[in-house]
Amino acid sequence: MTTSDTLISVRDLTIAFGPKVIQQNVSFDLKRGSIFAVMGGSGCGKSTLLKSMVGLLRPTSGQILVGDEDYWAQDEKRRTELNHRFGVLFQSAALWSSMTVGENVALPMEMFTSLTPDVIRRLVELKLGFVGMEQAIDLLPSEISGGMRKRAGLARAIALDPDILFFDEPSAGLDPITSARLDDLILTLRDGLGATIVIVSHELPSLFKIADDGIFLDAKTHTPIARGAPRDLRDHSAIPDVVAFMNRMAEISPATDAKG
Numbered sequence: 051m052t053t054s055d056t057l058i059s060v061r062d063l064t065i066a067f068g069p070k071v072i073q074q075n076v077s078f079d080l081k082r083g084s085i086f087a088v089m090g091g092s093g094c095g096k097s098t099l100l101k102s103m104v105g106l107l108r109p110t111s112g113q114i115l116v117g118d119e120d121y122w123a124q125d126e127k128r129r130t131e132l133n134h135r136f137g138v139l140f141q142s143a144a145l146w147s148s149m150t151v152g153e154n155v156a157l158p159m160e161m162f163t164s165l166t167p168d169v170i171r172r173l174v175e176l177k178l179g180f181v182g183m184e185q186a187i188d189l190l191p192s193e194i195s196g197g198m199r200k201r202a203g204l205a206r207a208i209a210l211d212p213d214i215l216f217f218d219e220p221s222a223g224l225d226p227i228t229s230a231r232l233d234d235l236i237l238t239l240r241d242g243l244g245a246t247i248v249i250v251s252h253e254l255p256s257l258f259k260i261a262d263d264g265i266f267l268d269a270k271t272h273t274p275i276a277r278g279a280p281r282d283l284r285d286h287s288a289i290p291d292v293v294a295f296m297n298r299m300a301e302i303s304p305a306t307d308a309k310g
């Protein structure tokens with residue numbers, strides 16, 4: 051059983067590719083309304099964990115409870131239903147290049163709802179308005195900037211009103227200003243839509259600003275070694291590897307760290 055403020059509970063998860071264990075003993079609760087950071091050095095398994103949580107990769111053992119349901123113990127039909135609670139934005143934003151921005155956002159509604167085209171058009175306008183992109187509704191992805199593509203991807207991720215959003219490196223490839231705007235947008239999604247957000251990012255200044263919880267995956271032991279808000283891990287962790295990681299990166303961009 052999960053408690054009412056826990057949306058997802060990860061229990062003793064192991065993810066391996068053949069004999070190669072990526073992470074094991076992964077357990078944490080994802081609290082409703084939190085912005086949860088998956089942290090750790092390159093190759094420690096952050097994206098792999100995210101893939102298991104959104105239904106793209108079956109874990110080797112352990113459970114991912116969505117509410118009271120063991121996600122990976124469900125049949126494919128039920129997993130697909132549960133997937134409608136998830137909005138996913140991958141690094142590339144992965145828009146269909148031959149479709150306009152509006153058509154991209156409409157696609158999940160056309161596939162998974164019986165709404166009429168008129169209602170879908172209204173909803174698409176609303177979703178794009180939410181991310182400040184209503185003017186791009188009839189443009190192709192190739193006609194807009196990288197930051198706009200990310201925002202369009204976000205509009206599509208919220209097309210079906212998910213209660214959990216997963217972001218894998220959302221600010222990769224963006225300049226610092228655009229990246230900071232994306233941070234603000236993520237906070238607005240949490241505060242305005244009441245979404246819970248799981249984010250994988252190397253942008254520690256961004257995580258210090260927006261994330262209030264998280265887990266630190268260690269590439270050497272293949273286990274999580276710390277748990278908590280990124281800024282708390284930076285300032286109060288007793289684990290030298292965690293402190294080194296969080297502070298080394300923090301020193302690179304102190305100006306954008308909105309600690310105060």
Ligand SMILES: Nc1ncnc2c1ncn2[C@@H]1O[C@H](COP(=O)(O)OP(=O)(O)OP(=O)(O)O)[C@@H](O)[C@H]1O
Pocket residue numbers: 067072090091092093094095096097098099
């Ligand atoms: N399909 C796969 N088959 C075998 N190994 C894989 C597969 N996918 C990922 N891996 C390995 O799993 C490990 C973790 O990869 P993952 O992409 O999850 O790390 P990450 O922490 O997200 O890294 P980065 O920060 O560099 O993006 C890596 O060693 C990677 O090579």
